[in-house]
Amino acid sequence: MDEAGHLAEIATKGYTILADVLGSAEISDVKRALAPWLQQDLMGRNNFEGHKTERVYALLAKVPALASIIEHPRLLPLLDNLLTEHYLLSANLAINIHPGETPQPFHADHTQVGNSDRSQLNGISTIWAFDDFTDVNGATEVIAGSHLWTTAEFNAGVARDQPMTKVLMSAGSVLVFHGSLYHRGGANNSSSTRLAITPQYCQPWLRQLENMVLAIPPSVAGQFSPRLQEMLGFGVREPGFMGYVDGRHPRRLVDAGYQGRKARGLSS
Numbered sequence: 265m266d267e268a269g270h271l272a273e274i275a276t277k278g279y280t281i282l283a284d285v286l287g288s289a290e291i292s293d294v295k296r297a298l299a300p301w302l303q304q305d306l307m308g309r310n311n312f313e314g315h316k317t318e319r320v321y322a323l324l325a326k327v328p329a330l331a332s333i334i335e336h337p338r339l340l341p342l343l344d345n346l347l348t349e350h351y352l353l354s355a356n357l358a359i360n361i362h363p364g365e366t367p368q369p370f371h372a373d374h375t376q377v378g379n380s381d382r383s384q385l386n387g388i389s390t391i392w393a394f395d396d397f398t399d400v401n402g403a404t405e406v407i408a409g410s411h412l413w414t415t416a417e418f419n420a421g422v423a424r425d426q427p428m429t430k431v432l433m434s435a436g437s438v439l440v441f442h443g444s445l446y447h448r449g450g451a452n453n454s455s456s457t458r459l460a461i462t463p464q465y466c467q468p469w470l471r472q473l474e475n476m477v478l479a480i481p482p483s484v485a486g487q488f489s490p491r492l493q494e495m496l497g498f499g500v501r502e503p504g505f506m507g508y509v510d511g512r513h514p515r516r517l518v519d520a521g522y523q524g525r526k527a528r529g530l531s532s
Contacts, residue, residue, distance in 0.1 A: 279441035374443025387443030
C-alpha cells in the first residue's frame with residue numbers, strides 16, 4: 265500500500281499497518297538493548313498499566329538507539345501529512361505483556377484536550393511490534409471508526425457494544441492510528457511475552473504526556489538529530505521564538521550539555 269492508501273485508511277478506519285518495516289536483525293538488536301530493563305521489576309501499578317505488564321518509560325534516556333524508530337523514514341511522511349509542523353513526541357515507552365495479563369480498559373490517547381471535540385486530530389500514536397501480534401498473546405484491539413465519534417456521541421454511549429478488531433501483525437510492523445481511536449492492549453492467553461514500543465506524537469501547541477525535557481535531559485538529547493531534539497521539546501515554535509531559554513535557542517543548552525557529558529566519558 266502506498267502513502268495515500270495508508271492515509272485513507274487512517275481517515276476512514278482510524279488506523280493502518282506498515283508491514284515488516286524492521287528486519288530480524290533490527291528486532292534482535294532492540295530486544296537485546298531492552299533486556300536490562302525487562303527483568304519483571306517494573307510491572308504495572310494498576311489495571312490500566314497491567315499488573316502483569318512491564319512498562320519502561322523515559323525510554324530514549326535508557327536506550328538512545330531507539331531514536332531510529334521515532335523518526336523512521338517509513339513513518340515520518342505520514343506524520344508530516346497528518347500533524348502540524350513542529351509536532352512533538354508526546355510519549356515513548358516499551359510495553360511487555362506477560363502471560364496471564366487481562367485486557368486493558370478501552371481508551372484513546374489524545375482526547376483529554378480542553379475546548380476540543382474528541383474527533384479532532386490532536387495526536388497520532390504508533391505501536392511497533394517486536395513480537396508477532398497474534399490472536400492470543402495480547403495483540404492491540406481497536407474499534408474501527410471510533411475516531412469519528414464526537415464528544416456528544418461518546419457521552420451518549422455510542423461506545424457500548426461496538427465490534428472490536430484484533431490488530432494481527434508480524435514483528436517489525438507498526439500500527440499507526442488516530443489519537444481518538446478507541447483501543448486497548450488485549451489479554452495474553454499464550455505462554456510467552458508480547459513486546460511493543462509505542463511512540464506517540466501530538467500537535468505542537470499541546471503539552472506532552474511525558475515531560476520529555478526532564479525524562480531526556482540535554483546531556484543525553486545532544487546525541488539526537490535536530491528533528492528529534494525538536495520533537496522532545498528542545499526547539500522553538502515558529503513563527504516567533506516560543507520555547508527559548510535565556511533568550512536563546514535551546515539547542516545551545518543541549519549541545520553544551522552533551523559536550524560536557526562526552527568530556528566526562530559518559531556518552532552513549
